[in-house]
Amino acid sequence: MEMITLALAKGRTADDSIKLLEKAGVYFDDLSHKSRKLVFYDNTHQVKLIFVKAVDVPTYVENGAADIGIAGKDNIMEAQADIYEILDLKLGQCKFAVAGFSHEQQTNGNVLTVASKYPVVAKTHFRKKNIPVETIKLNGSVELAPIIGLADVIVDIVETGNTIKENGLTILEELDSVSTRLIVNKASFTTKSESVHAFINTLQTGLE
Ligand code: PRP
Ligand code: MG
Numbered sequence: 001m002e003m004i005t006l007a008l009a010k011g012r013t014a015d016d017s018i019k020l021l022e023k024a025g026v027y028f029d030d031l032s033h034k035s036r037k038l039v040f041y042d043n044t045h046q047v048k049l050i051f052v053k054a055v056d057v058p059t060y061v062e063n064g065a066a067d068i069g070i071a072g073k074d075n076i077m078e079a080q081a082d083i084y085e086i087l088d089l090k091l092g093q094c095k096f097a098v099a100g101f102s103h104e105q106q107t108n109g110n111v112l113t114v115a116s117k118y119p120v121v122a123k124t125h126f127r128k129k130n131i132p133v134e135t136i137k138l139n140g141s142v143e144l145a146p147i148i149g150l151a152d153v154i155v156d157i158v159e160t161g162n163t164i165k166e167n168g169l170t171i172l173e174e175l176d177s178v179s180t181r182l183i184v185n186k187a188s189f190t191t192k193s194e195s196v197h198a199f200i201n202t203l204q205t206g207l208e
Contacts, residue, residue: 007066009054024206100153115145
């Protein structure tokens with residue numbers, strides 16, 4: 001079988017993804033926490049693992065740089081990548097929310113400003129509600145934006161709700177649920193059909 005390339009997000013969900021792979025019988029021998037290496041091979045040399053930034057996983061898969069990816073639904077939605085979403089791996093479960101001060105959305109006639117790491121998701125949400133918004137793209141610490149006066153509200157993912165709470169914000173609206181998904185490059189799905197399907201089946205058994 002042909003070797004497949006698997007793109008995995010560095011960071012929060014990496015450990016759980018690796019655990020899931022191991023449960024399914026896919027082992028990466030030289031993988032260690034201390035290592036700064038970004039490429040690994042499983043011990044049967046059927047899977048080449050590459051570690052990329054979480055937001056970039058859909059890009060690698062869409063462009064075929066990786067055949068398969070394990071990506072958060074948040075990043076998949078934001079990237080609007082043309083890929084197949086195959087399995088819900090149920091890791092990193094959280095949800096999108098609009099948050100701000102409870103008395104917000106009085107913008108004194110001005111357009112509502114929304115700060116987010118997910119401007120596409122934010123725009124799509126408010127467009128559906130026919131609310132005109134201006135989005136401000138941030139790369140982190142989004143909860144600061146309403147506090148500092150950079151934006152009226154934020155669209156972000158909420159897991160425990162602690163970040164929202166500790167910064168004196170309130171969830172104003174709950175949006176889509178988010179979890180980790182297995183995504184596949186459309187061409188690889190056909191051209192590497194055997195390897196790709198074998199991998200999907202393996203992972204599915206790990207999920208059971
Ligand atoms: C994420 C997210 C929220 C927080 C949600 O931020 O953007 O801020 O976690 O988790 P909670 O509901 O359990 O508090 P992250 O820690 O990844 O940092 P960043 O936003 O600065 O990138
Ligand atoms: Mg955050």
